[in-house]
Structures are given as C-alpha cells and as structure tokens.
Amino acid sequence: MCTREGVFSGNLSLDMSEGSPWRIRRSGFCGMRSKKFDGYIDLDSYDTIAMKLRGDGRTYISTIYTENWVNSPGQEEDNSWQAFVYVPHGSWRILKVISLVATGNYVFVHDKTPLCFPIQIPLDSYLPTWKGNVIEANMEMNPSRVVGMSLSLNAEGGVPGAKTGPGDFRLDVDWIKAMRSL
Template sequence: MSRFRSLLQASLNATKRALAGNLEDLVPPSEKYVFRFNSKEELKRWHLYSDSEYGGLSSASLEITDSPNGSSATGVFSGNLSLDVNDGARLKISRGGFCGMRSKKFDGYIDLDSYDTLALKLKGDGRCYISTIYTENWVNSPGQQEDNSWQAFVHVPKDNWYIAKIPLARYLPTWRGNVIDAELEMNPSRVVGISLSVNAEGGVPGARSGPGDFCVEIDWIKALRMQN
C-alpha cells in the first residue's frame, strides 16, 4: 500500500511540474529583452544609414563603451547632422539632416504579441529621436514590397539615464518617414526589425533641434506587458 501511495504521489508531483511548465509557456514573462548593447558582437546585428546615401553630408557611428569598475558596456549612437547636400551626388535630395541605426534582418521574426509596450533605456543629448518598429508587410502588392513601418517620438533628456516606455498603440503607420492616413493595425507577432533615428528638424516641443552633433547612449531595448 505504501508503494502505491509513493507511486501516486510521484505521479501527482510530475503532473504538477508539467502543468507549471505549460503555464509558463502560456503566460510569458512580463518583460522580454529584445536587444542588449553590451558587446561588440551585439553591434554586428545593426547597420547605420544616413542622408549620405542620397547626397547628404550627415554621418553616424555606433560603438561600444568601455565598462570600468565592473559596470556593463553600452552602445553609443553618435554623429553629425548636416542640412547640406553634395552637388555631385548621383541620388540627389534637396536637403539633408538625418541618421539612423537599424537592426539587420532577423532569422525569422520577433514575436511581441504578448506585450503592449516597447521600452528603451537611454542617456542622450536633449534631442528628439524616432523609434521605429518594422513589421511584415501584410499586403505584398507589386507597388509596395517594403516592410510596414510604425514610428513614435522619443525625447531623450540630457546627461541622465532615462527609460522611455512607448505603448505599441502609440506607434503610427508611416511611409518613408511620413505618417499615412490609413486604417492599418500593427501585427506585433511579425516584427522584422527595429530602428532608432534622428532628424535635424522636427520632433516634440522643447527638444533640442537643428544641425550639429548628436549622441545617445543605449543600454537595452525591452518589450513590456504593462496591462494585465
């Protein structure tokens, strides 16, 4: 009889462990790292772009900081914004003034369907930056093969670490940097890329703007579930 009770108890314990594991799968953690800027290997997952591709004179770099006293390293996105353009450029724009860093194509997708907020830990220069989420294009028409893009402003206070929490519902659909008036719904389960960019002009009131140097330090990007 005692052997039967032992077998029964072992079976119940195994069932509880299995159920607990299934519940963890069904209810993801309340936060999820998307990127951590703590190594040079991490920076290889990103590429830079700027108006220099179209005849502008802006420039950007993405580097890793030293980590003194045992502190973790962070990424530094910096450069110079210029409104000038190169007269001899093959692809001509009328005015420059933008730089960005974008994650390279994932091997598959990032599924953020269980989360409602994107958070970025930043230390900046008082400028307004643009956070962009790229999702798989739901309509693969011949005229639009690009990913869908969704953008939100991020005003980064100067000199102090700041965690910007942006609800996914606040991201607006855009086409080549311009907000479009269309009934579109983001598909957070099919995220194909993320970027952070800066423009010399525009942004939110009170933010630093205009041509010149820019610099923002990045610790991590996370997905959060703020609503239960």
C-alpha cells in the same frame, strides 16, 4: 552604475554636395537599423517597448518594421510604425509613467521627471508611416510579425524645448526590451 551597450552618434548636417554620385534630394536625417531578423520576432504577448537611454536633448524616432501586409503585393518594403521619443540631456532615462503629447500627426513620448526613468512606448502608440510620413488610415500593427527595429533622428521637429537642427548628436542605449505593462 550603468554601462553603455551602444552609442548612436555623429554630426547631423543639412549640406548637400553638388556633383555627388548619390541622388540626394534632402538632408538632415540619420538612422541605425537592426539587421532584418531571420524570421519574425513575435511581440504579440507584449504591449510596450521599453528603453534605457541617455540623450542629448533631441527627439529621436523609434521604428518597428513589420511584415508587409499594408502595401501593394510584390512590394519588398516592410511596413514601418514610428513613435517619437524625447530624451532630455544628461542622466540615464528609465520611464515608469508615460504621457503622450499629440503634436500634429505625430505622437511624442515625453516625461518631465528630472532623474532616471525607463522610456516605455505602448505598441499602440506607434503610428503607421510611409517614407517618414504618417499614413492617414485606421490600421493596427501586427506585433507577431516584427522583422526589424531602428532608431533615427531628423534635424527638424521634436517636442517644444527639444534641441533641433544640424550639429553633433549622441544617444547612449543601455537596453531595449518588450514588456507587458499590466
């Protein structure tokens, strides 16, 4: 039996309120992020992020933030590395075998197994991004300088057959771990 340790849920909306005090240019995005770690988490001894999730048929975004070494000096933003995770509706998922499906500039971690499997994302499958867009550069993540992690959701995009658009969403998170796949 699985117990839920965390829930990421809400209603994804494309509405933009006229006269809002927020300078919103687009909508349809929601995320949750860890606090910035005190120091770094060193994942250099690991090659994979594993997650035990129960989803709603949407594609979620897993982000790892590393110390800023790509951007201009003096810039405060951390570097972000993203992988897209499709979580079918229903049962807890713990993926043992992954397949990577390239779709445009994105990599989706996806498996068609109908029951329980751990979702594993190799660290080298995370793509460098800037404000949600993939950076077209030959770069490698520095796994010894992880400063935070997040899970998020965008109303647009996803693997073929995934639920998209506005509406309710829910992702149950039992655990997230770093591991060696070898």
